[in-house]
Amino acid sequence: MAEPVTPAPAEGGSSAAVHTAGPVPLPGEGGDAPANGKAPSLTPLLMKLRWTITLRRARATLAATIGGAIGVLYALGALAFGGPALITSASVSEIGGAFAPTAVGIGALLVLAWLLAPAVVSGAEDALSPAKFAILGRRGRDLQLPMLIASLISPAIILTALAIGVLGAAQTVMLVRFLAERPAGAISGLVLLLPSLLAGLAICILLPRAIDAFRSTRQSSRRSRELATGLGIIGLLVGMYGFSLISNAIAESPSVIDTIVHYALLVLGVIAWTPLGAPFAIPMDLLEGRYAAAVVRMLIASVTIAVLWLWWRRSLELALTQALQGDSAAKSEKVTALVPRFLRSTPFGASVGRSLKYMRRDARYSMGLLVQPVMVAFMVGMSVMSNNPSMSIFATVVVAWMAGLLIYNDIGMDGPANWVNIVAGIRGRTTLAARAGVSLMWAVPMLIIVTAVIGVLHDLGGYAGVLLLSALGVALSGTGIGVATAAFLPFAAPKPGSMKNSSPMAAWLPTLVSMLVTWLPMLPAMALIGASFAFGQYLAWIGAVIALVLGAVTLWAGIVLGGRQLDRHWPEVAQKVKTFIG
Structure with a gap:
């Protein structure tokens, strides 16, 4: 008689022994086949x-x-x-x-x-x-x-x-x-x-x-499958935002x-x-x-x-x-070089290539990158319909802000793969600079496009340049705070493809730091830009330049301090995030 074969448990964790010679007996029905020869109902x-x-x-x-x-x-x-x-x-x-x-x-x-x-x-x-x-x-x-x-x-x-x-x-x-x-x-x-x-x-x-x-x-x-999920969610957001825009249009003109x-x-x-x-x-x-x-x-x-x-x-x-x-007929995937062509084959280039692949392939990153343009388009549309540039300006700030929020737990997102950095001996400053650079590769072009569109739609004139420089400063500051948070306050992240959320007790502090501390270096610049409405546009330009400089300093400080933290405590950091949630 053939030996029973036990398949792998289903997602629910149950398993059943099934005989290769016939259908599976249901629980409570015994191991013998029914007398009428029919397989029991599943x-x-x-x-x-x-x-x-x-x-x-x-x-x-x-x-x-x-x-x-x-x-x-x-x-x-x-x-x-x-x-x-x-x-x-x-x-x-x-x-x-x-x-x-x-x-x-x-x-x-x-x-x-x-x-x-x-x-x-x-x-x-x-x-x-x-x-x-x-x-x-x-x-x-x-x-x-x-x-x-x-x-x-x-x-x-x-x-x-x-x-x-x-x-x-x-x-x-x-x-x-x-x-x-x-x-x-x-x-x-x-x-x-x-x-x-x-x-x-x-x-x-x-x-x-x-x-x-x-x-x-x-x-x-x-x-x-994750891309299909992202497109479905984007379609849902487009429908919701479209309904909101139509409602506002009706309110403006019955x-x-x-x-x-x-x-x-x-x-x-x-x-x-x-x-x-x-x-x-x-x-x-x-x-x-x-x-x-x-x-x-x-x-x-x-x-x-x-x-x-x-x-x-x-x-x-x-x-x-x-x-x-099985997968015997599966097609072999194309293997591409890790280091991008525009960079040299150095640890920095390899880290940039790794981050670019993650941004493109990992839904935990790509979902945010896909949804962001939809949010911006909705805000700009609302602003144009109400003939008020405040919502469009806020959209620019959101793009800049997201540069840091995208990577504030980048170490945790790597999970068990952090051992590669330890074994390879990559300096903490190098890996953090690469992660920051990849985040800015998305944020900077997006800011330029959004600012140009807003400047044309709302006829901002000279304030378009002020808006761009200020937003770039916020992006630099947020990215610096983000990489520092990733190094000092890492926490276990959900595994790729999982819908589970991180533990609130572990995530609330780094999230709060990344969201709020980003604005602290920008306070002097924000004060000057606000004063420009009373004392002249030249103060706005001074404030914008200061915002850019302070943002660059914050980025440098975040990379340096975070890099030192990783160099001294890589094993401890990796231990905290070695296991994905779920």
């Missing part, structure tokens, strides 16, 4: 596994759990306030009014959220990844339904079902109101209301499942509302013919007598569900096969 096992992993992740990632709980409270609040408003709208709207497009828009937003969810949360891989079940000897079709049922253990799905239920209640009110006036359309709408809403919910549930399974068949690296409503109705009319909005348009189509349109949209919803189901099954089968094949 649904109870996967539901228990999903629940266990969910609870363990909630305990391990406390900050993410608190954030999720706050998100759930916001969603419940939106349902509590938006639900009655939507039902009230249905009780007063007329046929052909704004209620039908509103229902389509709400449903489409729900589907769109589930479409974007895999990109936004891809940093945490699916707890029920298909590859982890390859050794069970089951086909994709055997796993599909149990995985679907297990995936329903999710607050997001419950909230989605509640939102669709509220939408259904509002549509019911609308249909009942016109039951006497349009009995055929209202009755047919009531009959097909529940199936259409269930179709919309099914699309919401199947979309992320199919996308996750498909992505598991693509031999993508952690870097590409006449803009008519234009926005006109184009919104056109867009929703198109969305109603796509899988995003088709299921939610069916009841109102029937009420309004558009039976042909309702039939076509039923077909769109049905075909979408069938395609997603089959796509998911096909991806499951492929993922199970690839997991057993």
Whole structure:
């Protein structure tokens, strides 16, 4: 008899012995195969596994759990306030009014959220990844339904079902109101209301499942998954900032509302013919007598569900096969030189090259670099719309400030890799100068571009130069404080790709130092620039030059003092950060 093979534990920490000759016996069912020859259902096992992993992740990632709980409270609040408003709208709207497009828009937003969810949360891989079940000897079709049922253990799905239920209640009110006036359309709408809403919910549930399974068949690296997460978050920020800009535009000019409503109705009319909005348009189509349109949209919803189901099954089968094949067919990665071409092959050049690779490849750095331009664009846009340069000036300060915040725990980000610096004998001053230089490689060009754009948009004149020199001084000062903080107050950082946060007790002091002490060397310059508004622009130029000089001095002092600290205490510093959190 073949020996049992024990696979590696899943993320939840559970493991099971499986026989190579047959399917896995479920707990409590004994080791013998069923008398009818059928393999036992995996649904109870996967539901228990999903629940266990969910609870363990909630305990391990406390900050993410608190954030999720706050998100759930916001969603419940939106349902509590938006639900009655939507039902009230249905009780007063007329046929052909704004209620039908509103229902389509709400449903489409729900589907769109589930479409974007895999990109936004891809940093945490699916707890029920298909590859982890390859050794069970089951086909994709055997796993599909149990995985679907297990995936329903999710607050997001419950909230989605509640939102669709509220939408259904509002549509019911609308249909009942016109039951006497349009009995055929209202009755047919009531009959097909529940199936259409269930179709919309099914699309919401199947979309992320199919996308996750498909992505598991693509031999993508952690870097590409993190990049997808970053792009998803940026898209979310762009949407939020765009909504804020539109709201401000409406506040400035109420006449803009008519234009926005006109184009919104056109867009929703198109969305109603796509899988995003088709299921939610069916009841109102029937009420309004558009039976042909309702039939076509039923077909769109049905075909979408069938395609997603089959796509998911096909991806499951492929993922199970690839997991057993391993990485033998993986492509070899291109290896590039560590030292950039514009630098000599010295310890400084090697340190710069290492930092550049980290900035580009490590999501803990690249996420901040990707989000920063979006924040700046939003602030500048708000400033232009209000015709007030203060927000744009603050955007410049944020870019300068981030130069130091990006590297204030650079030693901790290296984690166990710090032994390389100790063994190689690289001087602390050299490695800190390289880290500071890489941070400024991003900040300085960004400051020049932002200042030039602001100067043109707000016609700052001579104050554009003052703003640039002052911001450069802040960037230099922040970078100096940042490298000094990294050397004197290092703390363990989250591992690459992890969503876990650092311990507040370890992180609050260096964070506070890096955020606040940056401004202390700038106080004399800030006083002169402030006085220039009363005594003349020449004081602003003097203050800007002083800011640049003080920033350079702070940078030099931070590198020198931090370098001495590392040279004297490298082993102790490395010991503090030798293990990543998570």
